[in-house]
Amino acid sequence: MLALAITNGLVIGMIYALTALGVSLVVGIMNVVNFAHGEFYILAGYFSYIFAHTMGFDPFAAMFIAVCAVFLFGVLVEYTIIRPTYGDELYSLILTFILSIVLQNAYLLIFGPYPNKPPNWVSGATNVFGLFYYGNQRLAALAAGVAVIVLFFAMLKMTWFGRMIRATSQDREMAELNGINTKRLNMLSFGLGCALAGAAGVILAPVFPVTPTAGVPLALTAFVCVVLGGMGSMRGCIVGGLILGLVENLGAAYVSTGYKHVFMFIILILVLLVRPSGLFGRSEA
Amino acid sequence: MKKCRMLICLMLATVGTVLLLGPALAADTIKVGVVGPRTGGAAATGKAFEEGIQLATEYVNAKGGVLGKKLEVVFEDTAGAPDKAASGFERLVTRDKVVMVLGESHSSAALAEIEVANRLKVPFVVVEAWADPITAKNYKYVFRAGPSNSGVVNESIAKWVAHEGFKKAYIVAENTDWGIGIADLCKAALDTIGVEYGFLMTERTSQDLYTELNKIKAFNPDVVLAFVYGTGLHYLVAQAGEVGLTPKAAVLDGAGPPSLWPDFWTNVGDYGDGATFVSSMHEKVELTELAAQFRESYVKAFGKSPTDYKSRSMFDAVLIAADAINRAGSTDADILVDALEKTELLVTRGTARFGTTKGGPEYHHWMPPMLIIQWQNKEQVVLYPPDAATGKLKR
Amino acid sequence: MNRNKWLLSAAILAFALLPLGLGTYHQHILIVSLFYVMMAASWNLLAGYTGQVSFGHAAFAGIGAYASGILATKAGFNPWLGVMAGTMLATAFGFLVGLLCLKMGGIYLSLTTLAFSSILHIVINNEYEITRGTMGLQVPGLVAEYSKISYFYIFLVATLLVLGVIYRMVHANMGLNFRAVQNDERAAASLGVNVVRVRVMAFTVSSAMAGLAGALYGHYLLLVTPQIPSLDQQFLVLSMTVIGGLGSFVGPIIGAISLEILSEYIRAYGEYHVLFFGLVALTVARFAPKGLVGIYQSARERRMQAVAKTSPAVNR
Secondary structure (H helix, E strand, C coil), X not given: CHHHHHHHHHHHHHHHHHHHHHHHHXXXXXXXXXXXXXHHHHHHHHHHHHHHHHCCCCHHHHHHHHHHHHHHHHHHHHHHHHHHHCCCHHHHHHHHHHHHHHHHHHHHHHHCCCCECCCCCCCCEEEECCCEEXXXXXXXXXXXHXXXXXXXXXXXXXXXXXXXXXXXXXXXXXXXXXXCCHHHHHHHHHHHHHHXXXXXXXXXXXXXXXXXXXXXXXXXXXXXXXXXXXXXXXXXXXXXXXXXXXHHHHHHHHCCCCCHHHHHHHHHHHHHHHCCCCCCCCCCC | CHHHHHHHHHHHHHHHHHHHCCCXXXXXXXXXXXXXXXXXXXXXXXXXXXXXXXXXXXXHHHCCCECCEEEXXXXXXXXXXXXXXXXXXXXXXXXXXXXXXXXXXXXXXXXXXXXXXXXXXXXXXXXXXXXXXXXXXXXXXXXXXXXXXXXXHHHHHHHHHHHHCCCEEEEEEECCHHHHHHHHHHHHHHHHHCCEEXXXXXXCCCCCCHHHHHHHHHHCCCEEEEECCCHHHHHHHHHHHHCCCCCCCEEEECCCHHHHCCCHHHHHHHHXXXXXXXXXXXXXXXXXXXXXXXHHXXXXXXXXXXXXXXXXXXXXXXXXXXXXXXXXXXXXXXXXXXXXXXXXXXXXXXXXXXXXXXXCCCECEECCCCEEXXXXXXXXXXXXXXXXXXXXXXX | CHHHHHHHHHHHHHHHHHHHHCCHHHHHHHHHHHHHHHHHXXXXXXXXXXXXXXXXXXXXXXXHHHHHHHHHHHCCCXXXXXXXXXXXXXXXXXXXXXXXXXXCCHHHHHHHHHHHHHHHHHHHHHCHHHHCHHHCEECCCCCCCCCHHHHHHHHHHHHHHHHHHHHHHHHCHHHHHHHHHHHCHHHHHHXXXXXXXXXXXXXXXXXXHHHHHHHHHHHHHCEECCCCCCHHHHHHHHHHHHHHCCCCCCHHHHHHHHHHHXXXXXXXXXXXXXXXXXXXXXXXXXXXXXXXXXXXXXHHHHHHHHHHHHCCCCCC
């Protein structure tokens, strides 16, 4: 029981971290909390379902196209909706909140109320260390999720674009003085944030089929993750995700299954009381 | 100054628009209202209701309509929320002037609606809301032409558990009124037949159930009675297979429709084989000739075979309503109630007949027969009741 | 000024007489509109005047409704006492949540209130024995004989009370403080405005108003359900305020009434209505961030300018 709760906590935690990464990136660079993050996640799930299931593409090609499409959609949203809100974090919050409701209802209209699931990559389950059975698709999703996270951090550390992102999220004015076109950077990083949501979506849709409103609890967890780790801190976001996953599963195993989602909010409030800037946040303000 | 002028404009505008929202013009149709979730988490049920309404109105109007006029159905969205349901019900009566209301699949919404029905004195035939108190309140204007929690548990589930000789059961319920309510009835019924059981509650939005399922696995049950609706059930069946809970234990879907949804198989994969569920409809076993007719016209109208049995429940309800209006020869509420009480109509699920003994949930309730079905090689095999059974439980 | 008062009284009187000639369906719309006026106006006090976007406003209404309903059904309280107790409990919770996160400002408040509302939702669903979960808690009415007219007047009095308090707050000295807090925290602080105190104050008062509105609404519907503290409800309140005009006194009133009436019209479109509602809200929020009031004002200004140009002799 304990072994499973911990393993599952880490796997689910990695999933939370992956979903939260996009939120964290956009918060760090643009100071915008994208309330519709969960809906981008769902959109990618739908895209990969349509490309793979309805149009008969190879599942992996379908996933790739889906993430690209969500990236483009994200750029479009940034251009049309988010751009006039720079500097007013609450205005962007209100706009993305309305956007999330609009998208949920648009999905309901277009894709219908039933869950949609792209094909599995693998099937069956594996007996882990003789302790418990674990679904193969979940293990594959875990591997893919870790790969995306590693790639993302490598890009952040090693590429010129990554350096630009880090510079801007540390000091926007300084970055502008150094000749970074922040307008274009904003557009790209918002798209990238959405693409990260999309990556999480295509990786997870075979495990958790998508429905029009399934993005809401996921986005909520992502926000908690970001606050827990410290606004805009990518490292904090990963640690936050793992903590949430563990707390939730240990709580469900030993305390109460009905209250499993409350545990993470309690942790959040405790952290805010003790260390308001989050685990890895810069303590300003 | 400016503010005052705006306020005055505003108030005048309000008066104007409120007056514009005048009652709909009377037409030469007789209107029956339907309440149900067209948006929100259970929008799939609204879709099924819509299909049932379409087929039923065509059927009724082809046979001459009601009282020489055409039957018209007005479908009001409740989004599955009791407060919206109550005001939607009221709107149907006060604005659309419907003579009778049918429908609902959320017990919470239905319990709010029966209060309005009773206050406004409008006959209300509940279709797919299962909570016992709906008819146990013994309201004069409230009927139910569909299953109730206690009916499903006592007539089907508990008897089936005893029939199969299960020794240990595990009850899983989502934290909704339906889940918790039916789980409580189930506990009582299992106590009576002497079956040992465990119980846990799941959070409705949970997608990951590994920890929960391993708790269940540690209990080592013969059967898992799952009262989880919608996608949650798909997660449960798929993940129960992954963690190795099935096929040792059988999983029963205590609601039914999710196991029949078009994407059940894509969502659960091979783990769906061996899953059992409660249903009032079977793809081959038809209880009446009308049921076969319904299937035929459904395929013709929608180009697929019916899956969610709630479309057929709604079909039956519209037929019952039309029959009552015709026999009453009037749209007066009290005469309609009288006619409904005397209903003796062959519909797709058998002969509809409302109970008249007061005191319990049987009052004004017609409990259609429910089947327990297992998926075996993607074929539906009826396990219970024995006289309709087409096969035995496979594990 | 005197003339204004007369006009205002006349307008209120006209509104108060309005339901007498209407059927119950229209009376219902008016009552629900008044509920949303209270919700939107009090949310606006927070979001529009101090710049704090709370996603827990509907949750506070839920606290008011549940506290009052539970006291009435389980402890046999008089519903009016229950409404008072519910309002007080919402005030207390508002104060605590306000203290918890107002120091951190902005987005933290939004996300913490969101978390607060989720916790409340889960607790309501799980503590089925007390709250009746999704089934909803059936509560007694405020008046012995159920009549829409009496509810209309109860809601009208409550709405006028809420609006009166808000008007006083934003037009008194404190209002200046409010605006200062929104525009520039540091500057406000250096001017001697206690930023945290003003914010906690606004948050508490606004939560109390939501609690009052929620408690009354529950006793009107005779049913308290998790729908009252839901995110959907929060969306409605937010859209109404934004469409009407964030940060203006009349904005939320216009928004609440016009959107409630609009939603009655578009309800006919069944499953499309929420989408349509959302698209309207998104368009207004994006292209006219000051809402209908903003549109009206800028149109007026343009007209004034035009007048000023054509007759340069007139000195405005």
